[in-house]
Amino acid sequence: MTVLSNNMTCRHKPPTRIGIRALLFLIAASLLLAVTPGCTNGTPTETGPYAGYTRHTRDIVGLFNTVISIIACCETTEDIERLVDSAATSFQELHTLFDIYEHHEGVTSLYDVNAAAGGTPLPVSVEILDLLSFCIDVSERMGGKVDISLGAMLALWSDARESGRNDPDRAALPDPAVLREAARHSGLDKVEIDHDAGTVRILDSAMRLDVGAVAKGYATRIVRDELAAAGWNSFLISNGSSSIVLHGRPFQDGKDTWTVGIQNPSALLPGPGEEAEGQPDYLAVAHLNDRAVGNSGDYQNYYIVEGVPYNHLIDPDTLMPADRFRGVSVFTDDCAMADLLSSTLFLLPYEEGRSLVDSLPGTDAIWIYPEGRAVSTPGIAPLLTEVQFVEGHP
Incomplete structure (x- = not known):
């Protein structure tokens, strides 16, 4: 996310330091959504019902392998610091719980759940129980394209x-036979959740969970609800x-909505026959309040093998990166659903994905295609301005 502002952004460190995998690459790739909030950073609104409110921006660095940006309209600097401290503490706790890459002393995380695969039920937090239940329920209702039980295959x-990325000259695709063998060790029916006992068990010792398609959105939903309940x-x-x-809405007179710029994939990673030069940065600007936006794209997390980019969105049917679209943006009320649904739509053929969206x-x-073409649903079209794409399939 890039904040469109020439003003300085303060960096807010989380309460403790967490290990990060490929943070610098992901920061460079995290230009998917751009936000232009209503208030001017550091300049209070002078008149009207929001007199005295100032827009503040803070970045939380080092959690969920990315940069978390918070923009809020508050009356005092103390207010924004209290808000961000609260958010950072919650994001830190959730990052630790949902981490699949390393053990954290004194905490049972998803890393520990994976490490205990094939063993006895493991006591876990309510947050982990609820996250896994959400993923399983939504995946089953949406055709299973995003399957958290495929972690062993996704790890390859x-x-x-x-x-x-570390050694581009030796970049290679995973062995197809090894991928197929890892994919055999999957299945949501092998994830045993007991809410009454507060435990989780993976029945297959070679199976691993991967919640990368939903962890950020699910954590953001929790923090959003906490901040709203606290009166922000x-x-x-x-x-x-x-x-x-x-x-809510930006607390500034004359500003009725937040504005979210939908990034142009071709400006960041040109497709075959495309040039980055001359590409618009954004394909459209959406005007929104009280909404969540999720996005998946082939330019967010990828590497190049023999001149061909391979993204991180793996189709469970082919065990290869999906390539129907350059990106998909989802607009809904639930941040966790937006995150998971954007990945699902990226993996589904358009017709199936469109039917799914229409049912929700x-x-x-x-849906963003190469060469500046895109298809949008009727509900979002009236909220878009500065449209740079051609409506329609290639």
């Missing part, structure tokens, strides 16, 4: 991407490149 792609009325949270939530009340989407 993750390792290949990391190796390929005008803020947005952008959790890296995949999810953003907008709460209050949900809209934009």
